Amino acid sequence: MTRPSRGPAVLVVDDQPRTASLLSRLLDEVRILEIGPGRLHATSWREAEPIVRSERGPDLVVLDLRFEIPDEELLPDRQPLGDSPAARRERRDRRDRQGLFILERLRRLDPDLPVVLTTAHEEIPFEEDALRLRADAFTYTVGDEETTGEGLARLVTRILAERHQPLSTGRFFWGRTPALRELRRRIAALAPTPLPLLLSGPTGSGKNHLVREVIHPLSGRKGPLVAFDCATVPETLLQAALFGVVKGAYTGAVADRPGVFEAAAGGTLFLDEIENLTQDAQKALLLALNDGVFRRVGATADTPHTTRIVAASNADLGRLAVDGTLRADLLMRLNPALALRLPPLVERLDDLPDLADEVAGRFFANPVHRREIAAQVRAAGAGEPDAGDAFALVTDEESLARRRERVLFFLPRKAWQAVRKHPWPGNVRQFEMVLTDLLSAALYGRGSASLDRKGRVLFSLDPRLLFDLLREARGTARAAEEALVLPKPKTGSVEEYRRELERSALRLLFREAKGDFERMAEIMTGSAADHRAVRLRFNRLGLSAKAER
């Protein structure tokens, strides 16, 4: 049989040949790695290790648990054991668990290489081994349906497909980090259900794109996706905007008007910044979630709804539930235990190269930019570009030497290192904006395209511009943190508003003084001796130094 020379590679580690032989027959698009001429399975760690370490190592390992092999091949020490009763027990124990010893060595070399252990989880001999495996996100055990060769082949196919999924779905960028892979798996399971979903993640982490490009399409719901930002509507109009209004309900309600709940009938309602809902709106939302009904403002009867809720926030909702800003029962109803967390970009630095390629790819695909690139290529004397010419972004000098594309956008390594070190407070969105600005400046700026010795057209991305953009980004984030936030009126009472204003001011001062009450007193009154009064007022307003830190 002709084996594919490309495609994912699987290493089978098993003392028996049948697993490799059967998988080789059942998996057309997969390469079962050869250990030696005509041999498709490694019978020990000694045989498996060089394959795992090799440059073209496996994409997945199928690993048996029990190995009937000589003492000299048995981990942990590959020593003869002798023939005493104790030695025989030791031999049996090592053989029964040999797969786990091999797995441990594998994990030292490659912590996230997928491994299929061909045994059921409840059949792991020792409890501590079983517990350790539960915590290993990249080791899979077989279920009842996967004990045969066909079942195992299906499992291997599924895992390889998960690992080789595209890095983006539409405008949402997944990348390769374990956290996002796990998120993808969870969303695949949760999106098709009718359960309300809660997304958390800092601003710019992609919540909007995730709902639009992934969750709503995967839900299979026939109705539309309606997005509603709870922070953009004045509180007095929030309930009407959400649930609609009947004619005459209040002055100005001159006609019946549906709200976004009805607009999203049969589909998905995405409620962003949910922490900005008023208490009344929260109560109405809870009713909608619990009883499947809503009521237009001014209506006398409930109406059933068919809307699925996806809520999002970048606030600490748990804390808001504790201080009463968010109803605890509403939070519980949104299934915080199933909350889908989007990490900040700084937790995904390994994804930056792929993300840069995605952003650059979108830039190059824009017909306006392509026309300008073509014009610059001609102007540089490199001839007429082909319609199918690929362009690339390169971020280090060694890669630049190796790349064969005719048109390259180049950012020096030192500049790329600054990109990696930046805290990216605006996360993926900010990264996309900065890189797009750099690419635009390189393309449309004068004199940035040049012809190199290999006849390639190089556009140089300006490191100084990058540093300016990064500095500006940092300053904007700091300014946003330091701005006095005018509280939104909630109760309509002047006294309450004044109290909220004072809280905001004291929190800002606390941050500026880095939590030092003497320093705060100095700023406020000119004398550090007033620190006790400051602290007392701080506490009386319901603020906590510990929480603010």
Added chain:
Amino acid sequence: MSTEERRGRRRAAALRLKHDLGKYVRFAAPARREADVGALRARLRADLLETRRSGGAARSAVDVFREWESEERGLFDADDADLETLARAVSRLEELLPTLSGLEERRLVELDELSLEIARRCRSLVLRSSK
């Protein structure tokens, strides 16, 4: 040997049997029994006559069970229902397998049913030994 030790060794022995016999007697089996007699015969040969290999030599399901029986049977009750059923199933394999090449379809189906029963009993033995 303490009760706890005995229970541990029984579980280990049950796991070993399930791994060596219960898994491999059904390893090449498709979700639905083959309609083609030739394919069914070939699969039964692989699963029941070449169940495991040791030093390059093939061992049948009968060999695998008999070896396990000689080493581990004593850990279990003499009248253990799963093991008694297993023993009967393996004895029937022993009668039929020598003439596998010429067996008619109904005997092949019987072998297939026996392999299912063997796999089920191995699973049951593990479950009971884990309690």
